[in-house]
Amino acid sequence: MRSEIIQVNTGGRARVCDLTPDCERFVSDASDGLLSVFVPHATAGLAVIETGAGSDGDLLHLLDGLAPLDGPWKHRHGSPGHGRDHVLPALVSPSLTVPVLAGRMQLGTWQSICLVDTNLDNLDRQVRLSFLAG
Amino acid sequence: MRSEIIQVNTGGRARVCDLTPDCERFVSDASDGLLSVFVPHATAGLAVIETGAGSDGDLLHLLDGLAPLDGPWKHRHGSPGHGRDHVLPALVSPSLTVPVLAGRMQLGTWQSICLVDTNLDNLDRQVRLSFLAG
Amino acid sequence: MRSEIIQVNTGGRARVCDLTPDCERFVSDASDGLLSVFVPHATAGLAVIETGAGSDGDLLHLLDGLAPLDGPWKHRHGSPGHGRDHVLPALVSPSLTVPVLAGRMQLGTWQSICLVDTNLDNLDRQVRLSFLAG
Numbered sequence: 001m002r003s004e005i006i007q008v009n010t011g012g013r014a015r016v017c018d019l020t021p022d023c024e025r026f027v028s029d030a031s032d033g034l035l036s037v038f039v040p041h042a043t044a045g046l047a048v049i050e051t052g053a054g055s056d057g058d059l060l061h062l063l064d065g066l067a068p069l070d071g072p073w074k075h076r077h078g079s080p081g082h083g084r085d086h087v088l089p090a091l092v093s094p095s096l097t098v099p100v101l102a103g104r105m106q107l108g109t110w111q112s113i114c115l116v117d118t119n120l121d122n123l124d125r126q127v128r129l130s131f132l133a134g
Numbered sequence: 135m136r137s138e139i140i141q142v143n144t145g146g147r148a149r150v151c152d153l154t155p156d157c158e159r160f161v162s163d164a165s166d167g168l169l170s171v172f173v174p175h176a177t178a179g180l181a182v183i184e185t186g187a188g189s190d191g192d193l194l195h196l197l198d199g200l201a202p203l204d205g206p207w208k209h210r211h212g213s214p215g216h217g218r219d220h221v222l223p224a225l226v227s228p229s230l231t232v233p234v235l236a237g238r239m240q241l242g243t244w245q246s247i248c249l250v251d252t253n254l255d256n257l258d259r260q261v262r263l264s265f266l267a268g
Numbered sequence: 269m270r271s272e273i274i275q276v277n278t279g280g281r282a283r284v285c286d287l288t289p290d291c292e293r294f295v296s297d298a299s300d301g302l303l304s305v306f307v308p309h310a311t312a313g314l315a316v317i318e319t320g321a322g323s324d325g326d327l328l329h330l331l332d333g334l335a336p337l338d339g340p341w342k343h344r345h346g347s348p349g350h351g352r353d354h355v356l357p358a359l360v361s362p363s364l365t366v367p368v369l370a371g372r373m374q375l376g377t378w379q380s381i382c383l384v385d386t387n388l389d390n391l392d393r394q395v396r397l398s399f400l401a402g
Contacts, residue, residue, distance in 0.1 A: 001369075040374060075326055087323060128367055
């Protein structure tokens, strides 16, 4: 299995960061198999959504409503809202698997692989890409 | 890796479509390995739930409550509610991996693999099944 | 592919059970590859969260708010709230894939692999661990 870490700087605000170009590059020399995308952080997740037409903002707004920053979170380390960030990965999983054929991810036309990160206390994030050939 | 696409017609209403028979057939000649189920659409997801006892309707009702059709979605292409459809895959992921032993998925008794699709603008859907032997 | 089932007793209350030690042991002799964690039950899921700082309780509280025990669930078998338990796996998936290098899961410092189980009618649960080398 081939595996590498990419670095993402989220810039200090809640973000939906498109990782698709990094994933495309990572599998471009590959054959057929499964791409595993994995975020080794406890306050971020991965979503496969359309970007650039408003849905990235819609998703952050949805998450603010489902798990409000000022909710009665017991986890109170870090900045306000950090307790909320810690339940996010239960709804938006940090693990994703994508089929790859002849070095191309089999995504749909409007799908992008996105890091969803509402944590404002940690701007330098890692994402692990792994490819298992088959 | 063996991979194929199956076609699903959702019939023009929000649907939970049971894909289990298709998945069973796809792996029936396989040995041990992982089945990847992947939906190449930006407005649908996959859930492993019990079907036939009301939970499929319960799930659609739940999603209508969490992400209402008439919410303040910025994504406003397509029919009313299409903005909601575009955040669905962040909560109900389009990617699922199921362990297979001797050609049989290791599902529990009451588990079915289901396409969750609330998009009324695209009735002809595809689902990619891939099997990685190990 | 190597595969085994572990047993978990949830003790008769809603629980977030840390499976990380079991997963670590399972892959400790492995090389590189993907670990598949799969719950063969229709009323439980898997989350990768921090444990021990309040987020496990926060998650159960969040789920109680998103999908209330006394909601208008059509699925009415079992104890009160069982209809709610049956939609949980659509939000908290029973399937998870984790990259493994040289016998070590590539989790982040604060990540634990957890069974999320709100079902009070079935205390003896199984979780399937499978490792696909690559």
